[in-house]
Amino acid sequence: NAGVTQTPKFQVLKTGQSMTLQCAQDMNHNSMYWYRQDPGMGLRLIYYSASEGTTDKGEVPNGYNVSRLNKREFSLRLESAAPSQTSVYFCALGSATNTGELFFGEGSRLTVL
């Protein structure tokens, strides 16, 4: 996981507050993803970016926005946090061929009160 850096690792917000989760990579991969992981459920895709400058919605995009300004960084923003967004968020990188394993960061645990 050394090539994928997520910040912050932990965050507590109050309902209605905003924040941005940062993801940076040094593996030179084109595609980047944001997933959320909730107890008893598989990882669910929020947004992904196939390449620099492009983003697309995943399975659960509501309440989130993303930004891919350069190849290295892909950020996830919560404009008005809700308790339902309490989760562990993972950034992942797609392989160069786009058909391969995903490389995950260590996660960002977010609690919304």
Place this chain on the structure above:
Amino acid sequence: GESVGLHLPTLSVQEGDNSIINCAYSNSASDYFIWYKQESGKGPQFIIDIRSNMDKRQGQRVTVLLNKTVKHLSLQIAATQPGDSAVYFCAETTSGTYKYIFGTGTRLKVLA
């Protein structure tokens, strides 16, 4: 540590025994499958993968079996060690898409 799944199925095995973890996948069009290991408080870590043109692939102490007829995937861990204790889950995808479907996982507990 953090828990990634509070109500996951659990497989308990004695240290040194072999472990078999199963996964039923959902999409008959999926042609690439991955097994991940996730330790408490950490991100998923790649273990092994297999493409749909194969039915078996071996790595170091791990083997993945694919049965496309019944859409079933299994992970075999030989000589299970305490360090193998973690949550294991499978993922499937179709080439050329960006969509990966993840299973909910199985917790492996290794008994000393």
